[in-house]
Amino acid sequence: MLTEANSHQPIGKSQILEWLQAVKDPEIPTISLIDLGVVRGVEVDAVTGKVSVHLTPTFAGCPAMDYMKRDVERALLAHGVPAVEVEISMREAWTSDMLTEAGRQALRQHKLSPPPVIGNQVFDLDFLEYAECPNCHGNNTELRTPFGATLCRAVHYCNDCRQLFEQFKPV
Amino acid sequence: MNPTLDLLYRLADDQLILGHRNSEWNGLGPILEEDIAFSSMAQDKLGHSLQLYSLLRALGEAEPDTVAFTRNAPQFHCCQLVELPIGEYDFSLTRHFLFDHAELLRFEALATSSYEPLAQVARKLRGELKYHALHANTWMKRLGTATDEAIERMQRSLDFTLPYALGIFEKTDAEAEIISSGLFVGEDELRGRWLESISKVLAQTALEVPDVLALTPVMGGRYGQHTEHLQPLLDEMAEVFRLDPTADW
Known part of the structure; x- marks a missing residue:
């Protein structure tokens, strides 16, 4: 399969978010990280095309964070993103109100x-x-x-x- | 010591040590739910200590693992309450109740700390600590109104543990600066809020609450004076790490 990214032009942020919709919580496979509310920011470097993703943990001691980080990196690299940097911080602390309506439905499904x-x-x-x-x-x-x-x-x-x-x- | 470092070391060390003590209930809880509860709180507290050691790292201190696993007892700033062995369930529950009420109120106050990185962490941890306080309240109320034996054991634990709990609020030389710089409201203020908070719950039990402020607090932990129980705990915690400190786990 050809890579989906155009190597000459950085990928749009909405495209990145769409790809991230496919990355699910490692322990609740019905919910995406986006709908879980743990993706707090996505930036695309206009020059290099490098994508920075800001994640925050649901609970400070969550052992799934490293898996989430890895899954985000893998998913974006597989779509042809030239470089991915995932930062985990509590700059914007997660609250359960950050769950989207689709996320709440996904939890019910599970x-x-x-x-x-x-x-x-x-x-x-x-x-x-x-x-x-x-x-x-x-x-x-x-x-x-x-x-x-x-x-x-x-x-x-x-x-x-x-x-x-x-x-x-x-x- | 710099007031920010002083405060962070006390917070982080309390979490790390009580987290390890809580984990000792893994497989031994009186009922399955309590086994899981103490193990979950252990996981929370280790996570909290990591966040706090990470703040110290950002201020130029050593890596979290190095700080957690290579110091000896006199270099720890935890209060003596958290290092005591788990004993019987009544003691562990009482300690958890007295400590986590202080902890919840402490992090609620720290949510407006003038040191923004700490305020950010506090805003996260306070929500999680609510569950710890809720859990403790449920069982204090249940056992504190149960059979004569339960009430007697809880009373004995409360009387034994309160002087140690007062050691949570031991001040260091940095206290005045911690308050004046807006880092934290201070230990005396926190102790007042704590007393009010635990009294409300204890009033719903058959337990008698002594004149808490008249008790002699067990101090020294914040200055590295510890009971004989801390060093063996540290040795056990670090046993694997010390086999090869450079290994990547």
């Missing part, structure tokens, strides 16, 4: 309850106890433990479905 939108409400401890059941979409649920299989997941119980389910934590 049977993960998306976090409630915080907006400008006070993010107090009560907030953490709310979750929508990914099966019946009701909210007759209770928090069983704020720590689940990964740092970004909590475990809740649906009193209607009588089942445990996982939630992507609001933060």
